[in-house]
Amino acid sequence: MKIYIPEPIAEAGEKYLEFQGYEIFRGSGQTDRESLIRDIAECDAMILRTAKMDEEVLEDGKKLRIVARHGAGYDNLDVKAAKERGIITTYSPDTTALSVAEMTITLLLMLAKKVKRMETELRKDNFSYKFSHKGMDVSGKTLGIIGLGKIGKMVAKKAAIGLDMKVISYIPRPEGKEIPEYIKAVPLEQLLKESDFISLHVPGGAKNQNLIGKKELEQMKESAFLLNLSRGGVVNESEFAEAVRKKQIAGGALDVFAKEPPEITDDIFKLENVILTPHIGSNTEECMERIAMDVAKDVDLVLSGEDPRHPIRQ
Template identity: 45%
Template structure:
């Protein structure tokens, strides 16, 4: 039996080749909007999904759908409950981005603490001696607060502790004490913002986390502290972050994600000297893109071979 796989957005050729090696037909999507998926999914058995919205309407339109395989670790763009009701597996690739994103966060820590991007810009503007009045910060012995201590958070901790000699402070409401490494100090939500010299966010985007980091947290941070967000833009209240930066409640921020993507050109965060912005690119490496595509494809192969997937994120009522 020949199965048809919908791919709404481009993925690495290695994932596509793996699916083709099993005789599956690839259907490239006509777009990444909900209405595009509704139209394209009608005759498909699986979706290899990146960031397109996989809503209940999309799932219902896919009369033959058996699996939606997410290309990456997050799955907030999939209606998991609707998929379960309709007997459709939803999966992710939970460890595909771990090391890549952790490396990126290490780079963010170095960039923000050493003012690398600001110095680069000022030097290109002809101000070689701007450095004399804008010194960086050493990291050895500084406190790194990691909010969300899952796969990526733990990998960041390992790299920062062993590679940079930083002190690790961690907060995660879902972990037990024995789940933390010996070098991590477990903190409450309030204390981690109070103690850390650099805060890096790694919590999932669930309802209770939307805009959970705001003025209360910024007011609790040191004036010399930095905030890094390579998780999801919606976990920060951007309006309050802008206010905190303008009022110098914190020293600066590194943002790879935003409440609205792409952010509007007049977003103040894009023009602040004490903010580094990147275009949601923490996992954007050749190696990571291949791994995400291959792992998502492997889940599709399993389900269409009547096997249980390795990384399900729902529990469907099998038809």
């Protein structure tokens, strides 16, 4: 049987599939719609990374039995259309949390210590810049987390126990949920007003589009920073840029964008107090291997007539 992998995954995942007797098919290696439609026609399974799998593409996967999303999100996969065609969809929900949590803490500390600006000025031979521009200690500061799933909880643990931060979280329906003792559940308005750092870890989709916009930004402290390592579109980027430019908030960090890759001419790229990274929260060697093995095993299970471990349920 043939596994369609148009964008490379970690070698361990491909070797696992080949050992199980499957043929790895890369097609043209392109991810435009025409290429996907042409290449997917003879394949039994697909491991999907960044390509967009909509109804039209899925329609041409006549032999497809499974589309395995390489990652924890699946905004680029039309799950409903796949289900209507009897195609199983899976994802990898448990493999990215550690890497994204570490990246979140990295960016939080970079913002607090003004690392980006200090490094830029030093390269200009401006060693004395540091005397008039000081960073802050995060111990005792308040971190507000919106989205207390696996990643959010891991960020909270690292911040509270490792950095001695006060952690609060907005949890829409806290009833029956296990909330660690070092996290205090608060209303969203309170989180926005009290947090020195706000970190977003919510799913994508229409429900959370523009979750943070002009109204929410106006409620934040002037000294506060906003971090988005969840999904593009959760933060209204133009309104965020405006808030930073007007000094309504101190700055922030974005690892995800409404459009990827983003336009580097956008206003947000002109801001000194914002760190921008190209969706690399989970982009580590270890994480890529974990994901590749995770999705490869689900592909093998489905093609062997068994149930996958991580089906997408809607």
